[in-house]
Amino acid sequence: MAARDPEETPRRVTDRRRFLAGTARAACGVGAAGLLLGLLARQGAARPAWAIRPPGAGDEADFSGLCVRCGLCVRDCPYKTLRLAELGVPIATGTPYFIARDIPCEMCEDIPCVKACPTGALDKGLTEIEKARMGIAVLVGQEDCLNYLGLRCDVCYRVCPLIDKAIKLEKQHNQRTGAHAMFIPVVDSERCTGCGKCEKSCVLEKAAIRVLPVDLATGALGAHYRLGWEEREKHGGPLLPDIIDLPDRTPGGAL
């Protein structure tokens, strides 16, 4: 089949040349457009920390492959918490999010937004709203938090739907007065759903406690790290039989 037609006319050659040139041009043009689109996709993957995804949304990579940006979750949100990113907002266009300081998630028991999602971008496996991980509240503004100033504001703690589980108050000595206690709001990142009610109700001009996306609000141990006390428990005793006991020293050099 590869043999050339001996009666090939110059005209057919130019036709073929034109065809090949046209095909190459189309391929290159479309390839360039594809590159731009790919860059746009990469760029659009960035999400500002104030934009919190609805309950049941996986990490951004999973989410952007499933969300068709139809807004059915927005429609079924009874509190108008959710909205779709308009073109021009620095979030992947058309994807749902909420701003905790504006309208937080009310943590509906039947989770209508997840039910409404046709593609599973909001995971149908989420049936208990307390297991949602929209984000994690972090007390970012310690210097201005009224409780840190020794007052009894406690509002974030009081409004938390999981009071004493997701936010606890921990008693500390007030060094400034030397006589009083401080009640420090402490978030349990295992229990916090990221609903944002604390951020919404923070009485400060700018909220001292804020919901951040989970990956921003958490650290991670190195995969090779082992906690000695846990390993010892698992092992049922010290892992090394004759551990060397070095002398304890204090900074002053005294034993």
Added chain:
Amino acid sequence: MTGAAASPARRMLARNKWLLLRRSSQLGILALFLVGPLAGLWIVKGTLASSLTLGVLPLTDPYMLLQSVFAGSLPALTAWIGAVIMLVFYALIGGRVYCSWVCPINIVTDASHWLSERFDVPKGWQPKRTLRRWILGMTLVVSAITGVIVWELVNPITLLYRGVLYGVGLAWAAVLAVFLFDLFVSRRGWCGHLCPVGAFYALAGWFALLRINAVQRTACDDCMECYAVCPEPHVITPALKGGEKGGGSVILSSDCSNCGRCIDVCDREVFRFSSRFAQATDAMPQRHRNAA
């Protein structure tokens, strides 16, 4: 010869019958979505990407679902059901019926075309019609590489729908860009050459049953009105002029969007809707000639 030639000039309304029906369909569908947020009457929720009608009928754009799958995701059952319903529907009535009877951008590009003809704007860049299929393939490849439903980043159809239904943002700029592109860069460029959504639906409607039929093609007086008005004029020739070569009178090209403009403008009433299996009136003598 039909009585059409003898009849007085048809009135404006009759000459634009299918156009008006099409505009009613395009705007009516948008209105169905819009009465929810405007009047609290929830008939259809969502957008053209995925919707829920009367709380029971899920519809999902199959092209969107395809990109999602290419992006390495496994969409939930509801989306699959919705996509299959859409695919079957458009496979029967003509894939690009989506373009001419549903898509809101069609109104924009038609307006652009009307202006460009009226003010004689040069046609500009006219790439091959297969380009949109290349772009369709490219969006699937880029979806696979990035893991993102990639056409949704720029799709003016859903940008416009979301803009109208959920808050406009800068969506108007995207729509304006398509309008200006069609007006000054490439006449009929967006819908005719670039849009991968149209390319997808054309493929979906490859064997569509509902087609346009040049059933009275022997009455054609070569006025060329249909060619002037057709957004995809290359689809007309085989059906209208193929009679001498024994070709059928049905427009079989999947590029045809069943918009019906040719039916509207033809004074000889050559065209009408029919099934793809229908025969032209001149097919019989044709066969006799072949047999002889």
